[in-house]
Amino acid sequence: MIDAVLPTYNRAPIAFDRGEGAWAIAADGTRYLDLGAGIAVNALGHANPDLVAALTAQAGRIWHVSNLYQIPEQQRLAEMLVDKTFADTVFLTNSGTEAAELAIKMVRKYWHSKGQPERIEILTFEGAFHGRSTGAIAAAGSEKMTAGYGPLMPGFRVLPWGDMAALEAAISDSTAAVMLEPVQGEGGIRVLPDEGLRRIRELCDRAGALLVLDEVQSGMGRTGRLFAHEWAGIAPDIMMVAKGIGGGFPLGAVLATEAAAAGMVAGSHGSTYGGNPLACAVGARVMEIVADDAFLAEVARKSALLRQRLEGLVAAHPEVFDEVRGMGLLLGLHCKVAPSELVEAAYAEHLLTVPAADNVVRLLPPLNITDDEIAEAAARLDRAAARLE
């Protein structure tokens, strides 16, 4: 008989009852050190007191009103994002997928508003993950995500990951946009080097195409800058954000320049819940904490510490690990064993990690993980690897 929960996930037989910072605690009291953070969502850890206070204060005032009215909490969060980024304007969503969907719509509307409605082709890259909507799976194009869901939405061409020659050959003055994650998350923590990102910006500028960055996983401080593209010194025209921005409360956003948002007029897009007061009150508190130079410098320092430990593990367990990948606290262990085996062995050591494609296990701790917890995580990973030898 089918489970009451639609069986689209292979779930581990673990349930959590509560959390404290980097720890997720099962009903029987077993404490798991959480290096998954809900897949890069719990940026400030579980039950963060600042976020609990922001949420409960808002919960006692008003939860939902509709975008038919002014929403001061939404306005405030949007202004904070505009203030700290390339963007002139922001649409708040409830998830990364909804952000991807709007980004795609915004590209189409842009060219429509320019009198070129036929200019629809968006160039994307293999290994991409932009969500599970019909648009997002068409953009990624992988057999795994699209099988059985055809016909797919037209207008995407998927290029080999990071292949600048392929991009140069494909891009033209009929390209609508190039869309990519600066660091592929689900695709296996694959970092596009800064020169690559700068080259893509140049090629977009030359062709007049929009650059759309998906920073759902790489954004909100995860790489040690507020957004990963800042390392390359470039800016996109449109950017998707989600995950960390809500610190665990469902929240996403599309950020855009005024020029890229040219087609988005009243009535062209909407959402019942997007930008609701509860989510935005939490998001604003996350922004206050994360969009701070001292906080981001700490992320970079902790990244170096964790990375050094991981390099040590690779050296100590050459039959299990191949290399460390990633930036900031968006790290991956490229494995010589199946990632699921390492994830299982880590469960046995009460450590949570997340598998990704390309034989990688992801380590995405809360950004405020402590130095002691990093040392503890490394010790547990060491024992997990020893189980596989």
Ligand SMILES: Cc1ncc(COP(=O)(O)O)c(C=O)c1O
């Ligand atoms: C880069 C990226 N884009 C989009 C998404 C989709 O976000 P959501 O699951 O919130 O819809 C994800 C989720 O993993 C992601 O990593």
